[in-house]
Amino acid sequence: MNYLDELNERQKEAVLHEGSPLLILAGAGSGKTKTLTYKAAHLVHTGKASPEQILLVTFTNKAAQEMRNRVVKVTGQYLPSVGTFHSMSCRILRTHGREIGIEPEFVIYDAGDQEDLVKAISREMELDPKRYKPKSLVTAISQTKQEMVDAGTYSNLARGQFQEIVARVYLEYQKRMAKYKALDFDDLLSKAVSLLQANNETLKYYQDKFRYVFVDEYQDTNTAQYTFTKLIAKANRGLVVVGDASQSIYKWRGADYRNILKLRQDYSDLKEIRLERNYRSTQTILDAAHGVISNNRSHPILALWTEQNDGEKISLIEAYTAGDEARKVNEEIQKLKSSGVNFQEIAILYRTNAQSRAIEEMFIRSGIPYVLVGGTKFYERKEIKDVLAYLRVMLNPEDGVSYGRSEKNGKRRLADLLLNREKYMDGQHTASEILEYVLTSTKYLTKFDEDLDEDVARIENVKELAAVAQEFEDLHSFLENVALVQAEYYAGEKTKDNREAITLMTLHAAKGLEFRAVFMVGLEEGLFPHARSMADNEEMEEERRLMYVGITRAKERLYLSFARQRTVWGTEGNQQRSRFIDEIDPKLIESLNSSATYLPHPPSDFVRTKNTGIRIDALSEDTLDDFLSGEISVEELLSR
C-alpha cells in the first residue's frame, strides 16, 4: 500500500474515492497523470477491478504510453485497454462495426485524403474552387461529424447557399467513403457512437466490460467523445475524468471545455476534487499565469500554489525586429548555458510556425543545436503517402482516393502493380512482403535522383517505412498503425548527431511538456493574440488559455519577448506588445533592456538608439537589423 504515501491529501482523496462519478480538476503541473494512473493501479491492487475492466482514454499516443507504463510500474500489471479515443473507437468498430454496416477491413483516411476526395467531388460537381475551397468544405463536414450529425440529417437542416453545397458534398463524400471502405478520423468516433446507440446488446457488452472509464484531458473532448464516454460509463457510473478548462486550446477542432460543466448536470452525485498544488514552477511563474488567466470569465480557474520559493523574476525582452529578438534570446541562452542550464532544458515557444525561421537562423549562425518540433510529419510526406496509396490499392483497388493518387505517379507504374496484385493479396503475405512487391513492381524509387540530397532523404524515408512494416504481421494492422500513431516528440530530444538541443515549437505543441527555462517569443498584438482571434471574445479567451499553457511550461525561468517591427507576409508592420504581458503584475517582471536600447512603452514613434535619435519606423527592418548586429555603423545608417 506504500504507493498511497507518495500522494498528497487531495490526490489521495481522488484515488480513494468510490461510489460516484469523479471529476478531478487538475491544474498544470499538479500531478494529474500520477493521480489518474495511481487510481487505476489502486483499483487493480485492491481487487476492485481487474485490469481488463478499466478503460483509460487519452488524446495522444504519448499520453497513453505513459499511463500504461506507470500502471505497470506500480502494480506490475498491464492494462489492455489504454489508448486514444480514436484507437479505442477503431478497435470497437473492427469487432462490432458490421452491426451498422461497416466491414472490418476499412482503411483510415487522414486530412490529406479527405481533401483529395472533396477536391474530386467538387470537380465533378463543377463547384467554383475559389468560392468553395476544398479545405473549408472538409472543415465544415468535419465539424458536422463531430456534432454527430449525419449527411442525411444535415441535408434537411442546411440553410443558405454554403450549407446546401456542403450538404451535397457531404452526401456524396459519405457515399464514396463507403464504396472505398474508408473511415476518416471523425468517423471513427461518430460511428463508434452510432454503433453503441444502435445496438443495445453491444452497448451493454461494453458497459459490462468496462466497469471503470478514465478520461484524460477531458476539457478537450468534442461532442462525439463526450457522448462516447457517457454511453459506456452510464451503467456502472465508474467514471473518472481529469481536466482543466484553463488548458483547453483546441476549440477550433471541436473541443469544448463546457463538457466539464455538463458532468454536473449528468451526475447529481458527481464528486469534484481540485488539484491546485503545483510541483513544477516557482510561485512567481504561477502568479504570472494566474494574473493572465483570471481575465477569462467563462470557465473555472484554479488557484495554483507551490511550496517552492518565489524564484527568479520573469524577464521581459524588448527588441526592435524579429532578428534583434532572436539575437537577444540567443544572448540570454548563452548566459543560461554558462549558469549551468543545459540546452535540452530550454524551449522556445511561439504562436505560429513561421516565427521559427528567425530563431533558427540565429541558432545556425551561433552554432546552437536545436530540434524543431512540428512541420511536415513523417506520414504526411509525399513519398510516404505515395507508397501508402499503393498499399491501399493492393488492399482495395476500389479505393478511389488511393487509386487516383497512384495514377498520378504514372499509369504504367500502377498497371505493373496491379499485374500480380492478387497473388500477393492471398492472405499469406506479410505487410513487409507486400511493401517489397509494391516497390519492385512500380519501381517507385527510380523516380528519385540519388545525386540530390533531397531525393536521398526521400529514399531514406521510404526505407524507414519499410522498416516499420516489419513490425507488423498483416497489411491491415500496419496501415492502421500508420494512420493512428504519428511519430511523437519527447521533451529534451537530441539532434541527429546526438547533441543535446534546444526545443523550438508552437505553443500548442508544448502542452503537457515542461522545461527549466522557457522563452515565449513574438508577444505582440496581432501575432499573439492572433489577429484572427481579436474580434471574438471566445477566441480571445482561447488565446489567453494558450498564453497560460505557455507560462506554466516553465519550471524556473520564464522569458517573454516582443519586437517593435516585424515583417508579416512580406509587409513590415509596427507592432505593439501583447496585452497578455500587461496582464501580469509588473512586480513579477524585470526588463532586460539596458537604458541604451530602451524602447519607450507604449511604443511611440521615436526611439533613442544609442543616442542617435533615429526614427526606427523610418528604417526598413533589414537596415535596422544590419545596424543592430553591428554590420553597418551609425554613419552608414544615417546615410541610408
Added chain:
DNA sequence: TACTCACGCATTTTT
C-alpha cells in the same frame, strides 16, 4: 511524363 511558371494564399493541427 516531366518540367515551368503564374497565381493565390498565409494560425494553431493530439488522431
Added chain:
DNA sequence: TGCGTGAGTA
C-alpha cells in the same frame, strides 16, 4: 515575401 498547387507546355 515565399511556398505549394495546378494548369499549360516541351
